[in-house]
Amino acid sequence: MHIAPFLNYLKTEKRYSSHTLKAYENDLRQFTRFISGEEDIMASSASHKQIRLWIVRMMENGVSPRTIRRKISALGSFYRYLVRRGILPSSPMAKVSLPRWGRPLPEFITENNLEHLLDKTDFGVDYSGYRDRVMLELLYFTGIRRSELVMLNDSDVNTMEMTIKVHGKGGKERLVPLSPAFSAVLDDFRAKKESWFGKAGPSEPFFVTVANRRLYPELVYRVVRKYLLLVAGTGKKSPHILRHSFATHMLNNGADLNAIKELLGHANLNATQVYTHNSFEKLKKIYKQAHPRA
Numbered sequence: 001m002h003i004a005p006f007l008n009y010l011k012t013e014k015r016y017s018s019h020t021l022k023a024y025e026n027d028l029r030q031f032t033r034f035i036s037g038e039e040d041i042m043a044s045s046a047s048h049k050q051i052r053l054w055i056v057r058m059m060e061n062g063v064s065p066r067t068i069r070r071k072i073s074a075l076g077s078f079y080r081y082l083v084r085r086g087i088l089p090s091s092p093m094a095k096v097s098l099p100r101w102g103r104p105l106p107e108f109i110t111e112n113n114l115e116h117l118l119d120k121t122d123f124g125v126d127y128s129g130y131r132d133r134v135m136l137e138l139l140y141f142t143g144i145r146r147s148e149l150v151m152l153n154d155s156d157v158n159t160m161e162m163t164i165k166v167h168g169k170g171g172k173e174r175l176v177p178l179s180p181a182f183s184a185v186l187d188d189f190r191a192k193k194e195s196w197f198g199k200a201g202p203s204e205p206f207f208v209t210v211a212n213r214r215l216y217p218e219l220v221y222r223v224v225r226k227y228l229l230l231v232a233g234t235g236k237k238s239p240h241i242l243r244h245s246f247a248t249h250m251l252n253n254g255a256d257l258n259a260i261k262e263l264l265g266h267a268n269l270n271a272t273q274v275y276t277h278n279s280f281e282k283l284k285k286i287y288k289q290a291h292p293r294a
Contacts, residue, residue: 003028006081015171017147019217027074048095051075055098072098106244106274113231114140114245121230127196128210132223134189135207135215139224139239142166142176143246143264146220146239155202157190159183168265176263247275 007025010016016024034057035050058068072093079091109117118137123129139149148166156165162178178186194200197212205214225237232241243264250260261272 002082002087003032003078006078009081010077015169017169019147020169023070024074024077027071028078031071031075046092048092051092051096055096069098072096106248107236107241108245108248109228109232109241111249117227117231121227127193130189130192131207132227134185135220136224136227136242137182137185138164139242140246141178141182143243143250144176145169145243145265146217148265149207149220149239150205150215150217152206153202154190154200154204154206157186157206159187159190166265172265174262174265244275247272251275 003025006028007021010024011021031046031051031054034054035046055068055072058071076091076093079088079093082088083091118133118140121133123133135149138144139146142164144152144164144166145168148168151167152164156167158164159178162180162183163175164178166174166176168174190200190206193208197208200206207215209215209219220239224239224242228237228241247260247264250263251257257269257272257275260275261269264272266272
């Protein structure tokens with residue numbers, strides 16, 4: 001009963017992305033089914049013991065720690081909303097202690113593999129192939145999220161000033177710089193897209209489908225996965241891997257952590273610091289290879 005108003009609150013007041021809203025809705029519906037078996041039973045009636053049991057069941061079923069954390073975060077936000085609205089006197093989450101998990105290191109693609117993908121791969125000469133190559137390069141060049149790429153409008157790409165305006169989480173905007181060479185690539189793409197579909201208006205999408213419609217997240221995922229499979233072995237192949245690769249490679253090549261934070265659009269430095277672990281792992285590997293007593 002309270003899930004729909006909660007999701008509307010996240011959408012209108014917190015300005016969560018459609019992707020996050022869908023994930024939260026799925027998590028809350030899943031929890032509701034777990035405690036009752038029926039969709040119309042309110043999750044607000046759950047006790048802290050039921051929440052603990054849900055966590056245990058997910059762990060037993062092999063659900064990843066990261067997914068469990070997200071589901072618990074969704075549930076915690078839901079109960080905080082109910083308390084603020086006066087629907088519950090207190091949150092049952094206050095009595096729930098979460099297990100301690102080691103935070104996994106972000107996966108990334110090596111610089112050599114990405115250079116090979118972008119410089120050696122035949123993407124074809126049709127619109128979709130040309131778009132896919134530019135889209136992959138933009139994700140890696142800027143570290144923007146999949147949702148941010150989807151929402152990129154024609155007016156957001158300013159090749160004269162060599163910047164793109166990114167519409168991030170919570171309605172926040174940031175400018176990400178471009179190199180002269182990549183600005184020229186985007187100019188060329190814009191000109192070719194215009195020859196295929198006509199000149200785009202300022203509020204029209206920069207990347208479009210072959211039917212001249214705004215890209216959608218599932219298409220971006222399929223494209224990225226298709227091409228990353230050509231150069232990467234086991235592991236994830238999502239667009240977020242390119243974001244991780246951007247941050248890791250920037251850090252490995254001497255970029256300041258605070259600068260990477262601003263480029264990624266992180267709210268605080270803690271979210272960015274995880275990439276220092278990848279750099280430290282690289283240092284350890286070099287040390288072991290180079291030191292005669294290592």
